[in-house]
Amino acid sequence: MARIYNFSAGPAVLPEEVLxxxxxxxxxxxxxxxxxxxxxxxxxxxxxxxKEAEADLRELMNIPDNYKVLFLQGGASQQFxxxxxxxxxxxxxxxxxxxxxxxxxxxxxxxxxxANKIASSEDETFSYIPDCSDLPVSEDADYVYICENNTIYGxxxxxxxxxxxxTLVADVSSCFLSEPVDVSKYGIIYGGVQKNIGPAGVVIxxxxxxxxxxxVLPGTPTILQYKIHADNDSLYNTPPAxxxxxxxxxxxxxxxxxxxEAMKVHNEEKAAILYDxxxxxxxxxxxxxxxxxxLMNVPFITGNDDxxxxxxxxxxxxxxxxxxxxxxxxxxxxxxxxxxxxEGVVKLVEFMKKFEEENC
Ligand SMILES: *Cc1c(COP(=O)(O)O)cnc(C)c1O
Numbered sequence: 251m252a253r254i255y256n257f258s259a260g261p262a263v264l265p266e267e268v269l270x271x272x273x274x275x276x277x278x279x280x281x282x283x284x285x286x287x288x289x290x291x292x293x294x295x296x297x298x299x300x301k302e303a304e305a306d307l308r309e310l311m312n313i314p315d316n317y318k319v320l321f322l323q324g325g326a327s328q329q330f331x332x333x334x335x336x337x338x339x340x341x342x343x344x345x346x347x348x349x350x351x352x353x354x355x356x357x358x359x360x361x362x363x364x365a366n367k368i369a370s371s372e373d374e375t376f377s378y379i380p381d382c383s384d385l386p387v388s389e390d391a392d393y394v395y396i397c398e399n400n401t402i403y404g405x406x407x408x409x410x411x412x413x414x415x416x417t418l419v420a421d422v423s424s425c426f427l428s429e430p431v432d433v434s435k436y437g438i439i440y441g442g443v444q445k446n447i448g449p450a451g452v453v454i455x456x457x458x459x460x461x462x463x464x465x466v467l468p469g470t471p472t473i474l475q476y477k478i479h480a481d482n483d484s485l486y487n488t489p490p491a492x493x494x495x496x497x498x499x500x501x502x503x504x505x506x507x508x509x510x511e512a513m514k515v516h517n518e519e520k521a522a523i524l525y526d527x528x529x530x531x532x533x534x535x536x537x538x539x540x541x542x543x544x545l546m547n548v549p550f551i552t553g554n555d556d557x558x559x560x561x562x563x564x565x566x567x568x569x570x571x572x573x574x575x576x577x578x579x580x581x582x583x584x585x586x587x588x589x590x591x592x593e594g595v596v597k598l599v600e601f602m603k604k605f606e607e608e609n610c
Pocket of ligand 1: 260324325326327328351397399400401421422423424442445
């Protein structure tokens with residue numbers, strides 16, 4: 251068996267230890283005689299799995315008691331609709347558009363009310379985070395929306411926007427659990443887990459209790475109401491049961507690594523190895539304004555499309571896979587999530603140095 255270094259933006263690398271454990275438990279989960287995939291989500295055994303997953307996540311993120319944790323389906327994209335449907339009481343929301351995902355969320359919200367684009371970095375291909383210290387936040391905005399880490403472009407909010415007292419809603423899909431966060435600054439933090447936590451099919455929504463109400467937009471389907479899921483502890487209908495089980499294992503793995511403080515140190519160290527090289531390279535260069543660089547997604551280019559393609563191909567042959575940039579931007583992108591070992595980044599930089607010598 252040979253594992254490659256997987257730099258995919260998502261679905262992405264998972265801790266090998268977690269995969270091994272899941273493999274061991276595949277046929278017979280703790281003496282049940284069946285796989286977690288085969289058991290009732292209403293069983294005692296499964297109840298323990300989902301309760302423990304929630305408790306571990308609460309501990310990792312230090313989630314205050316007045317927030318609910320929901321394990322839902324539909325991906326991050328379903329939240330683009332669920333958020334306005336549940337939160338747009340005044341039918342007004344402000345969006346900060348820093349990439350394709352934020353833009354999609356903004357466009358979706360516009361179906362349900364007045365969505366205002368109060369800041370954007372589209373003028374420079376989303377290569378930076380705009381100054382959000384004094385934005386024209388709408389008087390009657392139900393919330394202010396951001397995508398905190400822009401997976402495709404490799405930018406990250408280093409400071410949260412000044413929402414002037416309005417509820418902050420954040421898509422953290424690609425930076426979930428990569429560093430400590432102060433949950434109390436947000437109304438909703440949510441993310442698809444397939445970037446930094448687990449298998450595709452689960453989206454985690456951490457939502458302040460006062461935002462969970464029956465007062466949703468007329469016509470909102472039952473399945474898209476936060477209250478239904480909150481009242482039923484994420485078991486209103488069959489949840490993505492196996493995916494939640496894997497997320498739970500990743501939470502335990504993160505606790506064993508020392509929690510989110512330790513992950514931050516680890517992630518900063520890994521990212522520095524790659525960024526330091528990019529800053530000194532004669533061939534490769536990063537595409538993002540330095541102060542806005544993501545620790546998770548690192549886009550870079552040579553400036554020559556043919557050479558980029560050659561790099562991606564030869565890297566794959568060297569066991570460094572999925573380095574092609576997003577189809578909308580080209581070039582390369584290395585996603586170096588929590589589960590990417592330091593060694594993988596070191597190997598990537600060694601390969602880049604060699605490629606530079608051969609092609610410069
Ligand atoms: C991948 C991604 C999404 C889309 O996730 P789906 O689960 O495919 O809907 C949304 N936001 C961000 C920041 C992402 O990285």
